[in-house]
Amino acid sequence: MKQFERLLKVVRERGGGGPRIGRPWCLPLADRVLLVAVHYRTNLTMRQLAPLFGVSPATVCRVIQQLRPLLALEPARPVDAADRLRIVDGTLVPVRDRKVGASSRNYRFSANVQVIIDADTRLVVATARPAPGDRADAHVWRDSGLPQQCQGVTVLGDGAYINTGLVVPHRKRPGRALLAGEEADNAEHRRVRARVEHAIGRLKNYKILRDCRQHGDGLHHVVQALAPMHNLALAT
Numbered sequence: 001m002k003q004f005e006r007l008l009k010v011v012r013e014r015g016g017g018g019p020r021i022g023r024p025w026c027l028p029l030a031d032r033v034l035l036v037a038v039h040y041r042t043n044l045t046m047r048q049l050a051p052l053f054g055v056s057p058a059t060v061c062r063v064i065q066q067l068r069p070l071l072a073l074e075p076a077r078p079v080d081a082a083d084r085l086r087i088v089d090g091t092l093v094p095v096r097d098r099k100v101g102a103s104s105r106n107y108r109f110s111a112n113v114q115v116i117i118d119a120d121t122r123l124v125v126a127t128a129r130p131a132p133g134d135r136a137d138a139h140v141w142r143d144s145g146l147p148q149q150c151q152g153v154t155v156l157g158d159g160a161y162i163n164t165g166l167v168v169p170h171r172k173r174p175g176r177a178l179l180a181g182e183e184a185d186n187a188e189h190r191r192v193r194a195r196v197e198h199a200i201g202r203l204k205n206y207k208i209l210r211d212c213r214q215h216g217d218g219l220h221h222v223v224q225a226l227a228p229m230h231n232l233a234l235a236t
Helices: 002-013 029-042 046-053 057-071 137-144 180-203 218-235
Strands: 085-094 109-118 124-127 154-156
Touching (some): 002 029, 002 057, 002 218, 029 046, 029 057, 029 218, 046 057, 109 137, 124 218, 180 218
Parallel strands (some): 085 154
């Protein structure tokens, strides 16, 4: 309940409960926020959600479209500490919209979503707009606008982010084994970088990221809304 109250407070402060032109909503703000949260958590369709809240499927659709921008993750604030560490990783999210996704290595139409977390707090700092799932993480990273948000901050990435300016593990060269120090560096790199994989795993507890039926910018709004929910769960 504390997490939901804080989420409701965020939506109210952003104008979710303000005046609306036309007829008033048939559901109070708390029920509307709960509807959106249930939709993201269970991935139920509009027709399945409608009888649960006693409204029509069209009302469910309007509520989701009205509230999802108000749940978006706030832009990352400038980092003061020079030794602050962030971790980035990409994940594939199955989508139905062929204009958003592409056939990827998991043989499904999916989108590549980049997620950055703070290594100390493990909170989601920023997410990128989804890219087609057949694009490499390094290309998506360069075009995402995230490097500009991480200026002056050390960012860890896996081997897919080579030649991007991120801290990546040492690579094995043909005919040359890794040195003892490089093996130790890679082991420590894997231990720290696992935090972003755990964060992405918790995000995917919301079933909408297992089969997203949203079209257009829907997936982007979903990821932007799930990040604050993830952060509230960790901070509470």
